[in-house]
Amino acid sequence: MDRLGILVAGELDRLKKYNLFTALTVVLLMWLAIAWLLDAEELKLFVPLILLMDSTMMTIVLVGATLFYEKKEHTLNSILVSPVREAEYLISKIIVGIINSLITLVALWAMVYFLKDISFNFLLVAGAIIVIAAFHTLIGIWFSYYAKNFSSLLVNFMIYVLVLAMPSVLAVLDIIGPKAARFLIVLPPEASLILLQAGFQEEKLWKIIFSFVYLVALSLAIYKFVVRPKLNEYAMRETGV
Amino acid sequence: MFKVKDLKFRYPKSDVCAVNGVDFEITDGEIFGFLGPSGAGKTTTQRLLIKLLKGYEGEVLYQGKPLTEYGDDFYQDIGVSFEMPISFSKLTALENLEFFKRLYKNTVDVEPLLKRVGLWEDRHKKAGEYSKGMKIRLNFVRALINKPKILFLDEPTNGIDPVNAQIMKDMIREFRDEGGTVFLTSHIMSDVDELCDRVAFIVNGKLQEEDTPRNLKLKYGKRIVKVEYRENGDLVTKEFSMEAIKEPEFHELLRTKDIETIHSGETTLQDIFIKVTGVALHG
Numbered sequence: 254m255d256r257l258g259i260l261v262a263g264e265l266d267r268l269k270k271y272n273l274f275t276a277l278t279v280v281l282l283m284w285l286a287i288a289w290l291l292d293a294e295e296l297k298l299f300v301p302l303i304l305l306m307d308s309t310m311m312t313i314v315l316v317g318a319t320l321f322y323e324k325k326e327h328t329l330n331s332i333l334v335s336p337v338r339e340a341e342y343l344i345s346k347i348i349v350g351i352i353n354s355l356i357t358l359v360a361l362w363a364m365v366y367f368l369k370d371i372s373f374n375f376l377l378v379a380g381a382i383i384v385i386a387a388f389h390t391l392i393g394i395w396f397s398y399y400a401k402n403f404s405s406l407l408v409n410f411m412i413y414v415l416v417l418a419m420p421s422v423l424a425v426l427d428i429i430g431p432k433a434a435r436f437l438i439v440l441p442p443e444a445s446l447i448l449l450q451a452g453f454q455e456e457k458l459w460k461i462i463f464s465f466v467y468l469v470a471l472s473l474a475i476y477k478f479v480v481r482p483k484l485n486e487y488a489m490r491e492t493g494v
Numbered sequence: 495m496f497k498v499k500d501l502k503f504r505y506p507k508s509d510v511c512a513v514n515g516v517d518f519e520i521t522d523g524e525i526f527g528f529l530g531p532s533g534a535g536k537t538t539t540q541r542l543l544i545k546l547l548k549g550y551e552g553e554v555l556y557q558g559k560p561l562t563e564y565g566d567d568f569y570q571d572i573g574v575s576f577e578m579p580i581s582f583s584k585l586t587a588l589e590n591l592e593f594f595k596r597l598y599k600n601t602v603d604v605e606p607l608l609k610r611v612g613l614w615e616d617r618h619k620k621a622g623e624y625s626k627g628m629k630i631r632l633n634f635v636r637a638l639i640n641k642p643k644i645l646f647l648d649e650p651t652n653g654i655d656p657v658n659a660q661i662m663k664d665m666i667r668e669f670r671d672e673g674g675t676v677f678l679t680s681h682i683m684s685d686v687d688e689l690c691d692r693v694a695f696i697v698n699g700k701l702q703e704e705d706t707p708r709n710l711k712l713k714y715g716k717r718i719v720k721v722e723y724r725e726n727g728d729l730v731t732k733e734f735s736m737e738a739i740k741e742p743e744f745h746e747l748l749r750t751k752d753i754e755t756i757h758s759g760e761t762t763l764q765d766i767f768i769k770v771t772g773v774a775l776h777g
């Protein structure tokens with residue numbers, strides 16, 4: 254197995270051993286229970302929202318938790334003095350984030366397809382999930398670099414949601430007019446939602462392409478300018494944990 | 495193996511240099527030690543040599559080539575034992591080692607190593623349930639897992655009981671005897687005295703002396719006789735060199751005072767450290 258595969262397998266093994274899979278499973282069961290309670294019309298609206306929460310919030314919290322443990326137990330140092338490249342280490346985190354979001358997607362898809370007789374554009378949504386989970390893994394790593402501990406990571410996440418998702422909520426409530434609402438696509442949560450909803454309803458092609466390219470470009474920029482160059486400094490920083 | 499010239503490093507947000515212009519060389523097949531009190535810059539120097547800290551001033555050459563030109567394959571040759579316990583707490587000791595083993599090209603069988611350091615029986619225990627000393631021994635095995643050419647040991651015996659410390663010291667010597675090179679740091683004089691082929695004293699980020707423990711003792715040491723006696727109720731201590739005990743003053747003392755103790759002794763590396771640097775190793 255090449256090193257990236259070894260790192261991903263190691264991450265998944267530790268998610269299990271550190272009981273993070275249990276937490277993920279509980280959340281997944283909750284999503285399924287919510288979906289079970291909704292009827293077909295509501296599901297078209299809510300499944301994209303559930304997928305959005307799972308691939309953004311859960312992804313950030315999950316990568317934050319693994320980094321928190323690795324920092325606390327200093328195992329990050331031990332990985333950094335092995336032949337593992339920093340890029341391999343970071344990409345393994347991204348892959349694990351994507352895997353977990355895809356598990357939710359498959360479970361939710363199976364549930365609504367077989368039990369509620371609803372289908373959606375699975376490939377489009379899966380593509381969206383991959384980009385959204387990758388982007389938010391990077392956001393989670395970035396937040397962890399600047400968080401003093403796990404709870405301050407959660408605070409950073411709250412601020413992210415409030416600042417970047419609030420305008421979309423205001424638009425839905427018609428507090429922001431439709432003209433201004435068109436520009437909300439530059440907010441990553443809004444771009445993410447547009448991509449997910451596109452699997453369930455008609456959406457303008459330019460919006461889909463823009464959101465996709467935009468999230469990929471932002472991911473690359475965050476990786477290149479923050480996440481990759483600051484990893485070493487993060488590992489060496491003295492923390493109170 | 496390593497050649498270090500005028501190495502300086504300042505941590506971001508700190509206004510003093512943790513390592514402030516050090517020069518030294520680690521030659522193939524030796525155990526080279528940094529002896530210094532806590533906060534002297536030992537760990538920082540080690541982190542610089544293993545490329546964990548970047549952005550230093552000065553020059554570090556590894557096998558004749560600047561350290562900055564090496565990629566991550568540099569680590570195939572390097573074994574590092576950190577001063578703090580490092581392990582995935584929810585994985586067993588064996589699972590920890592198996593994970594790290596998969597990251598290297600050349601690896602060793604961990605069974606004899608674990609047996610040697612007394613962890614084989616507890617190999618299926620979670621690392622988080624290990625005592626501090628057991629975790630440090632696990633660190634040491636982790637450092638050896640890739641058949642390194644050079645070992646970096648930061649305070650290797652710190653927190654370990656004397657029996658296991660002795661085993662570890664034997665293993666370090668054997669590693670050297672089989673051709674390995676060792677860089678170790680310690681604030682414990684006896685470690686350095688027993689293990690190191692050469693030692694450098696470090697205080698406040700600067701090196702003060704560098705030689706074999708034996709040469710340092712020859713240079714700074716003296717053989718003395720120390721006499722403690724009572725005078726008007728007070729305890730008085732007097733030291734005499736081996737030459738001076740032939741003189742009348744010494745005999746006069748023995749004849750007239752209430753002697754409590756007489757000891758002969760050699761200067762320890764610890765005394766020499768204090769003499770050279772003006773700083774105590776502990777406290």
Ligand SMILES: Nc1ncnc2c1ncn2[C@@H]1O[C@H](COP(=O)(O)OP(=O)(O)O)[C@@H](O)[C@H]1O
Binds near residue numbers: 490508537
């Ligand atoms: N991550 C860090 N950030 C800022 N200062 C540090 C950091 N680590 C160590 N220092 C400071 O650098 C100096 C040298 O520390 P260190 O190399 O750990 O010493 P030693 O290992 O000899 O005890 C000390 O003054 C210490 O406070």
Ligand SMILES: [Mg+2]
Binds near residue numbers: 533537577648
């Ligand atoms: Mg130290």
